[in-house]
Amino acid sequence: MTARIYSPARTAMQSGTAKTGRWLLEFEPERPREVEPLMGWTSSRDMKSQLRLWFDTQEEAVAYATRNGLAYRVEEPHQPRRRTLSYSDNFRFNRVGQWTH
Template sequence: MVARIYKPSRNAMQSGVAKTKHWVLEFEPEHARMVEPLMGYTSSADMRSQIRLTFDSKEEAVAYAQKRAIPFQLFEPHEAGRRKIAYSDNFSFNRAGQWTH
């Protein structure tokens, strides 16, 4: 079973960066999830899907996987290219664009 090592991205619904500073090791699912017919619960017989390990650095996560002979895929994080702009810049005299209203 292959493990994924990645750094989680930030929540799209908020501007904060909580829970994005650590690296995560998770196992890929072996079997598809199934819907229980009576109650409609989604379940899985794969116990490794419940394991989620966090590490302070990428090197620690890779060393853990190599020490235990776990095959892994490493996904590098994509840094967001965000502009830092103040709200007052919308009302600046040197504004580049035209007002639309």
């Protein structure tokens, strides 16, 4: 069973940077989920799929996996591309776009 170590991205409701530097260790599912025919619920007999371990740094997560003999893979986080815009840029003399009013 392979463990996945990654730093989750911010949610759509999150604008700040709190809880973004943490690392998560999750296990890959061993079997696909099963649909219970009577009620239509989705179930799994894999108990490790419910286990999520949080770490402060990537090194701590890797050390935990190696100490417990877990096969793991590390996924590096993607840094968002951001442009810094300010309100005063709307009124620049050398503005590239057309004035819309």
